[in-house]
Amino acid sequence: MTRRKPGLSSCLMLFFLLACPHAAWGTGLAVTVTQPWLALITTFIGGSNVEVSSLQEWNGEGELVRPSAKVLKSLPPDAHIIALDAGDVKTAGIKEGEWPNLRCLYAPFPIAASSLDASLSDPSVLPFVAQRILTVLSSWDAANYPYYQRRLAEFQARLSSSVLAGQQVLRGMAVCDLSGASGALLQAAGCRIERPSAEQLAGWAKNLAAFREFLETKRAAGVMVVADGGTPRVLRRALTGLTGVFFLQRPPLNRDYPAFLHEQYISLWQKITVKPPVKGKGKS
Numbered sequence: 001m002t003r004r005k006p007g008l009s010s011c012l013m014l015f016f017l018l019a020c021p022h023a024a025w026g027t028g029l030a031v032t033v034t035q036p037w038l039a040l041i042t043t044f045i046g047g048s049n050v051e052v053s054s055l056q057e058w059n060g061e062g063e064l065v066r067p068s069a070k071v072l073k074s075l076p077p078d079a080h081i082i083a084l085d086a087g088d089v090k091t092a093g094i095k096e097g098e099w100p101n102l103r104c105l106y107a108p109f110p111i112a113a114s115s116l117d118a119s120l121s122d123p124s125v126l127p128f129v130a131q132r133i134l135t136v137l138s139s140w141d142a143a144n145y146p147y148y149q150r151r152l153a154e155f156q157a158r159l160s161s162s163v164l165a166g167q168q169v170l171r172g173m174a175v176c177d178l179s180g181a182s183g184a185l186l187q188a189a190g191c192r193i194e195r196p197s198a199e200q201l202a203g204w205a206k207n208l209a210a211f212r213e214f215l216e217t218k219r220a221a222g223v224m225v226v227a228d229g230g231t232p233r234v235l236r237r238a239l240t241g242l243t244g245v246f247f248l249q250r251p252p253l254n255r256d257y258p259a260f261l262h263e264q265y266i267s268l269w270q271k272i273t274v275k276p277p278v279k280g281k282g283k284s
Helices: 008-019 021-025 036-049 069-073 086-092 113-120 126-140 142-170 183-188 198-206 208-220 233-239 257-273
Strands: 029-033 050-054 080-083 102-104 174-177 192-194 224-227 245-247
Touching (some): 029 036, 029 126, 036 050, 036 080, 036 142, 080 126, 086 102, 086 113, 113 183, 142 183, 142 257, 174 183, 183 192, 198 208, 198 233, 208 224, 224 257
Parallel strands (some): 029 080, 174 192, 174 224
């Protein structure tokens, strides 16, 4: 009796089972992170081998929302938790001694907590954080270290590609940066940035009439105003619906972050370069 040779599909299935055992059997490692930026990076590095949830999330306005007591109590005793540092652990509302699988990436993170959001959005910082996340994932799942290493290399390459794309379309473009966390993104793209002082922002929050006058000067000069979820709430709401304003969005936690960043850069470029239609044009 002749033994049948395995087909190509069987060989591919065997390779998939060996390369990605967690994904193949639907037993992805459940990982909880303290905040959205860590969720984005962990989701990318872990790929199909991890299932990521974040204790803190961004609301619809891009503001960080802390977890409820109910969410914290729902964590199993053996939960695999990744935090940035001890301060991040405290902010998320969890206690280090209660979680044997809690891992802090830094001790401490070398940037002040007040600048944390802006720092983690910086494309030059993210690869270093991603490297530490790889180390933690590999300590929990050593068999898939080569997979995580490949994902890290892809993350670094694609993030650099997204920044390069931003530079190609935005370099030298004038923007007025009113964002709270996106300055590094604009700088990485080579934008020509104007940034009001903290004193000016605080003053405008109390005097919206002066703020509107400022915006009018920017609009007349053809300078795009950029805001995000970290822009002071009063100013952010005053900007809503105005022309000449671009809101950098917070990425959904399940998004491919390099692709999302590329989309944001292209959207900003389109907003700057596409001229609004002249009233009366096109009418017969």
